[in-house]
Amino acid sequence: MNEEAPTAVALExxxxxxxxxxxxxxxxxxKANLSVGAGEFVAxxxxxxxxxxxxxxxxxxxxxLAAGSVRVFDAPLDGLNREAGYLFQLDALFPxxxxxxxxxIGPQIAGTPRAEALSLAKDWLAxxxxxxxxxxxxxxxxxxxxxxxxxxxxxxxxxxxxLMDEPFGPLDAxxxxxMGNLLLDLWNKDRKAVLFVTHDLEEAIALADRVVxxxxxxxxxxxxxxxxxxxxxxDIFDTRLDKDFHALHREIWSVLKVEVMKxxxxxxxxxxxx
Amino acid sequence: xxRMALLALxxxxxxxxxxxxxxxxxxPVFGKVWLPPFFFSNPVDVGGxxxxxxxxxxxxxxxxITLWESILAFVIGSAxxxxxxxxxxRKPLVAAVFDPYVKMINALPRVVLAPIFTLxxxxxxxxxxxxxxxxxxxxxxxxVYQGVREVSQTLLANGRMLGMSERQLMLHVYWPSALSWMxxxxxxxxxxxxxxxxVGEYLGSxxxxxxxIQQAEGVFDVAGVFAGMVVLSAFVILIDMGVSLVERRLxxxxxxxxxxxx
Numbered sequence: 001m002n003e004e005a006p007t008a009v010a011l012e013x014x015x016x017x018x019x020x021x022x023x024x025x026x027x028x029x030x031k032a033n034l035s036v037g038a039g040e041f042v043a044x045x046x047x048x049x050x051x052x053x054x055x056x057x058x059x060x061x062x063x064x065l066a067a068g069s070v071r072v073f074d075a076p077l078d079g080l081n082r083e084a085g086y087l088f089q090l091d092a093l094f095p096x097x098x099x100x101x102x103x104x105i106g107p108q109i110a111g112t113p114r115a116e117a118l119s120l121a122k123d124w125l126a127x128x129x130x131x132x133x134x135x136x137x138x139x140x141x142x143x144x145x146x147x148x149x150x151x152x153x154x155x156x157x158x159x160x161x162x163l164m165d166e167p168f169g170p171l172d173a174x175x176x177x178x179m180g181n182l183l184l185d186l187w188n189k190d191r192k193a194v195l196f197v198t199h200d201l202e203e204a205i206a207l208a209d210r211v212v213x214x215x216x217x218x219x220x221x222x223x224x225x226x227x228x229x230x231x232x233x234x235d236i237f238d239t240r241l242d243k244d245f246h247a248l249h250r251e252i253w254s255v256l257k258v259e260v261m262k263x264x265x266x267x268x269x270x271x272x273x274x
Numbered sequence: 275x276x277r278m279a280l281l282a283l284x285x286x287x288x289x290x291x292x293x294x295x296x297x298x299x300x301x302p303v304f305g306k307v308w309l310p311p312f313f314f315s316n317p318v319d320v321g322g323x324x325x326x327x328x329x330x331x332x333x334x335x336x337x338x339i340t341l342w343e344s345i346l347a348f349v350i351g352s353a354x355x356x357x358x359x360x361x362x363x364r365k366p367l368v369a370a371v372f373d374p375y376v377k378m379i380n381a382l383p384r385v386v387l388a389p390i391f392t393l394x395x396x397x398x399x400x401x402x403x404x405x406x407x408x409x410x411x412x413x414x415x416x417x418v419y420q421g422v423r424e425v426s427q428t429l430l431a432n433g434r435m436l437g438m439s440e441r442q443l444m445l446h447v448y449w450p451s452a453l454s455w456m457x458x459x460x461x462x463x464x465x466x467x468x469x470x471x472x473v474g475e476y477l478g479s480x481x482x483x484x485x486x487i488q489q490a491e492g493v494f495d496v497a498g499v500f501a502g503m504v505v506l507s508a509f510v511i512l513i514d515m516g517v518s519l520v521e522r523r524l525x526x527x528x529x530x531x532x533x534x535x536x
Contacts, residue, residue, distance in 0.1 A: 062431055080434055092432035096450040096527045105446065106436045137527040157436065 006073060008083075008161050008193030009059050010035040013068035016054050028054045030219040031068065034212060038073075038160070039191040043204035045256060046214030047263030052197040053089070053165050055214075059195055060086050060163050072161070085159035087150055087167045093138040099125060099149045100134040106157040124152040128182065144175040148182070155186060162187075162194045168203070176200075180207055180236045188233050201256060205248055206236045213256055216263035224255050292317045315497040323501035337509065339482040343399050343471035344513070347406025348464055354407070355414025356456060360448075362415075363422035376415075384408050384470070388477045397479055406470025413463045414456055421455030422448050457524055464517050468510055483509065 016029045028051040036042045044052045057063040058070060061080040070077040072084075093102050104121035108114060125134055128148040138146055147167060154162065168176040180203060187194060198204050204211045205228055213224035228248065230239055239245055299309040299316035309316075327333035362369035387408060391401040425448055433447045456463075475484025483506050490498025 060435060062434070082437070084435070086432070086435040088428050088432055090426075090428045092428045094429065094446065094450070096454065098527075109436065109438050109442050109446070139527065139529045153436070 006038050007035045007071070008038045008040070008073060009195060010071040010074075011055065011058065011068065012071070014055070014058055014065055014070065015067040016051065016058060016063060017066040027066075027219045028217060029058075029214075030221055032214075032220075032222050034222055036161070036193045036195050038193050041187065041194040041196065041207060041209045042212060043196045043198060043208035043210070044212045044214060045198060045201050045204045045252075046220065047216045047256075047260045048199060049263060050214045050217045050220040050259070052199075052214055056086075056163050056165050056195060056197050059161075060084055062086075081161070081163075083159060084161040084163050085154035085157055087147075087154050087162070087164045089165040089167065089169055091138065091146060091150075093146055093149055093153070095138050097137075098134065099130060099136050099138070099141065102138070102149055103152045103156055106153060110157070120156060121152070124156045125149070127155075127186065128152045143171050144179060147171065147179055151183070151186070160192060162192045164194065164196045166198055167196075169198070176203065177236050183207065184234060184236070201249060201253060202240060205230075205245060205252070206234065206239045211252060213252065213259070216259045216266055223259070224252065226252055311496075312494070313496060315500055319497040320500040320504065323497045324504060327501065327505070333486075333505065336482050336486050337505070339399065340468070340471050340475065340484070340509070343402045343474070343482065344406065344464075344467040346399070346403045347470050348410055348467035350403065351407040351410025351467065352414045352456070352463065355411045356418050356452070358411075359415045359418025360422055360452065363419050363452075369419075376412075379408075380412050385473060385477075388474055391474070392478050402471045402474030402479065402482070402484075405474040406467045409466035409470045410463045413459050413466060417455040417459045418452045421452035425451045454525065454528070457521055460517050460521055461514060464513060465510065468513065472506065 011032055011034045014029060014032045014034075015027065018026045018028060020026050032055060034042075034044075034055070044055065046052050054063060058065060059081060061070075061077055061084075072081055094105070097105065100118060100121050103124050104114075104117040107117040107120055112120070122134065125131060128151055130145060130148050130152075133141065133145060133149075138149070141149065150167070168179045171179060184207060194208075196204070196207060201211075208228055211226045211228060212222055213226075214220050215223045226248065230242060230244060295309065295314070296317045299307065299311060299314055301307075311319075362372065384405060388401070388405050391404040395401040395404055429447055429451075430443065433443050438446060471482065472484040475482035476488045477484075479485045483502060487499055487502035487506070490496075490502060
């Protein structure tokens with residue numbers, strides 16, 4: 001649906017390698033090609049340890065490529081990706097700031113006057129359904145509420161690209177669905193380009209326009225790319241019952257399953273060797 | 275257990291100890307006084323000495339001097355510890371170069387420095403402040419150093435992605451993290467500031483609680499020594515309560531008040 005739209009993020013032959021003590025190199029991702037169109041919601045799914053988060057960090061500019069290139073809106077990426085907002089897997093809220101201050105920090109450091117930043121932050125907290133939690137510190141919030149604050153913290157800066165690293169991973173199953181619907185509602189308003197990493201195939205299909213499958217690491221590659229043709233706006237609870245959803249899930253899972261099993265045998269072999 | 279019951283039990287411990295002390299110091303058991311007054315005095319005499327000090331007002335001057343020395347030692351030691359801790363944590367080369375010297379000085383029993391400080395700074399308050407500073411500095415320094423180095427990488431990455439410059443990272447991430455570590459050692463560092471002041475006074479001065487205790491010892495006035503110790507303990511407990519109040523305000527964002535460390 002976004003064939004003619006400009007490309008928000010494009011990875012071309014992206015290879016990421018880490019140095020393991022001494023001269024040994026560990027190639028995490030090899031020659032990955034991936035493009036996310038403006039307004040497109042792309043989910044990356046793969047077995048644990050396949051380098052999904054690594055790709056995301058490359059798109060964010062937090063990690064440098066060993067080979068290949070990253071382009072953001074057709075300009076080569078140099079340093080941090082200023083167009084992107086990043087929702088981390090782990091808790092990334094500043095524990096010494098209240099929910100309100102955590103959300104207001106983005107505009108504040110960009111030079112918005114404090115009063116204005118705070119009133120904007122209030123609106124965003126309301127948008128993620130946390131109207132009465134402004135004065136709470138992160139430790140006083142539940143896991144789901146912290147994720148909501150994190151979402152507001154990122155979205156208040158109005159980034160053109162949204163990078164999400166298993167953002168709902170630590171949450172319980174019900175909360176994940178609720179958060180997924182919240183994300184879709186917010187996304188529907190201005191349709192940012194989204195790169196969403198998850199290990200949960202159902203979540204990926206329910207949320208995304210495209211699902212990309214990565215092979216097991218090391219030297220993980222992108223081995224599949226499916227278009228999700230489910231109607232929008234979606235409600236995750238209903239979408240999961242859809243006939244097409246199940247057909248697509250079966251199709252993608254047949255490919256993913258092989259990689260998941262490979263991932264397990266590889267890691268158990270590594271454990272024996274180590 | 276309710277607060278009142280706990281308080282009652284705590285008081286009971288003090289009462290039992292005092293009664294036993296008074297009893298064995300004054301009443302002969304099997305024809306012998308087990309705690310001879312010359313060596314152990316007794317609670318009534320000690321209490322009398324404390325009352326006399328407060329009644330005549332001489333104690334206030336000594337308390338004020340010790341308090342002032344402790345505050346100066348704490349403020350100067352903390353400020354230096356925060357600055358050097360930050361500097362070392364941000365410049366690993368500097369930290370590596372100074373590492374053996376820091377360890378060396380920290381291993382040194384600080385009491386041996388007291389005569390040198392007296393030589394350099396005289397018998398006034400500054401030699402005591404200097405001694406306190408050497409104690410406080412290392413506690414704060416190590417905590418801040420740790421705090422800056424162990425800032426969560428996720429928080430830093432988040433700060434960067436939210437658009438923070440290095441200076442803003444300093445202000446919004448490194449600084450609060452280091453301060454939280456410093457505050458978690460607040461009880462220890464404040465305690466050491468008092469220790470530095472009192473030990474310094476004890477070793478050579480003309481005023482302060484340490485001086486009072488040392489004077490009493492000089493004339494074998496055991497009641498005076500115990501009275502000095504009681505006043506000192508009460509003084510430290512009051513300061514510690516003050517620290518707890520400050521801590522509760524500064525670390526509201528923490529789930530529970532942290533334990534002192536150091």
